[in-house]
Amino acid sequence: MLRYLLQRGASSLFALLIITVIVFSLSQLSGSPVDALLPDDATQEQIDIFIREWGLDQPLWKQYLTFLGNAVQGDFGVSLKWPGESAMGFVLDRMPATLRLGGLAILITLIIALPLGIAAAVYKGSAIDRIAQGFALLGQSMPNFWLGIVLIWIFSVWLGWLPTSGIGSFAHLILPAIAIAWFQISALARLTRSAMLEVLDAEYIKLARVKGVSEWAVVFKHALRNAAVVPLTYFGILAASILTGSVVIESVYSYPGMGWVAIEAIRGRDFPVVQAVIIAYAVIYMLSNLLVDLLYVIVNPRIKHG
Amino acid sequence: MNTSQTDALLDVRNLKVEVTTKAGSFFPVNDHSFSVKSGETLGIVGESGSGKSMTAMSLMRLLPKHAAKIRGGSVKLDGRELLTLSEKEMRKVRGADISMILQDPQTSLNPAFTVGDQIKEALKLHAPGGRKTLRERTIDALRRVKVAAPEHRVNSYPGEMSGGMRQRVVGAIAISCRPKVIIADEPTTSLDVTVQAQYLRLLKELQDETGMAILFITHDFGIVANLCHRVIVMYAGRIVESGPVAKIFAKPAHPYTEALISAVPSLHGQKERLTTIPGQPPAPTDIVVGCPFAPRCQYADARCHSEAPPTVAADQSGDHTTSCWRAVEA
Structure with a gap:
């Protein structure tokens, strides 16, 4: 089991390395930093000094290694848009806000989607199943920024129950969390339903009933244990895409999290911050996938032997 | 045929199961009556779709929830009626008094x-x-x-x-x-032939040890000859013949049984083409008038096609019955 986890960890690190290469190349593609950093009327001499100071005269691979070396220490340089802030420091500063929002969205998703998907499978064809299907269709066909605006219109403008935007109290989290969770609930409920349906048809479910096992244990012990792999796999993608995908919703609600920072940094061509955000997102992705790998082992003990 | 009722461990009377599909409803288990004693092995033989597994699942009361319903009859285990038990009581019977070996390991x-x-x-x-x-x-x-x-x-x-x-x-x-009764639903169908033989021997030994009754569902008359004391033959949801294995092999009373037995390939004798029964059983939703086997039966006459045959004794002893007009006439 340890070997399995080490393997997963190593391949995650490798993926992270590839991402740094991509991030580095992207910044090369977007033009010389000379244009971005120096004023238009800089003299040739100033430019030469700048190039030497920043190591821009070095071969690309050497520049990359320098970048990587600094990145490993969390140093992505200073922000251009927010003077005086270190790029990664600025991103990390905004991270808790995003984790809070994403965490709530994940919680809402799990609490609604899993029971809904299981119930829809167990009571296939019943009213609950049809409601779940309708909900899934609605959820997956509504873009989340649109839903976000509609929610603001109903609950903030019309009913006046919740704040329209910003950050501060728990109330500020509710609308954006729902807007993020909505789509994910549909996706996860559908996946859970189909995985459960497939498993509930299996012969070993029949055998469990033949043994005299109660229907509750048949569903939650025998079926769920086997069906869980599918929603669990999706959960890795879900957690990561909720945490990183809040970019749009954070903009809609002017919620100053990492997503908002990303948008602002891109708008301001603030490369150090953009790079820091991308790497931070990548690390979140890896960690949530590693967590899923760990959960796999718990749900499905056979992996231990593999 | 009523003599065995008193000492029967599992006694099934007039069991009827209705299945409802979009194409219509039908009775895959149609008026089944049979019984099995302690230490006895009863073979249930028939083609796929003849209602064998449906019969087994209705004894366990594990029919598919919405599609199939028990519409009548009685299933008594040791004198206790199973069909009227609550689901909770029935769960205590499953696995404890009656258990089951499924087809595909x-x-x-x-x-x-x-x-x-x-x-x-x-x-x-x-x-x-x-x-x-x-x-x-x-x-x-x-x-x-x-x-x-x-x-x-x-x-x-x-x-x-x-x-x-x-x-x-x-x-x-x-x-x-x-358990007192084990239902084995084609337990050896997906095993290699040699493993199959070992498994059947094992079942026999376990039965000798514990005195349990076995309901052995199969389509293989070869296994029936080896393992079973008595056999019921099913066709299109009906029991067409039932009796002791020796009698049925010696003198099958129903043309369908006769055809099944002659379809068992023999290791001895001439190498010949495998015998098959021409035609196909009726689709479950077909409305059958007369004997369901009549369209495939070489002896069928006008009455077979128009009127369903009653279940009658095939000989004087009373333990061998069949549903065939030829037996009625004899």
């Missing part, structure tokens, strides 16, 4: 649990005990189905075992609570 064990856990689960439900006793009884169940090194095997996952071994485990689950 590749899929009938849960891949996420060790075989030990799966045997233990049945024991825990019906004969609870301490951790250590449960483990001992689990190992004992594996030992009884002749799994080698059962102390180690309890910790294996089904994926680590061969098909024959897994079917032994399924057998161990079935016998673990010492």
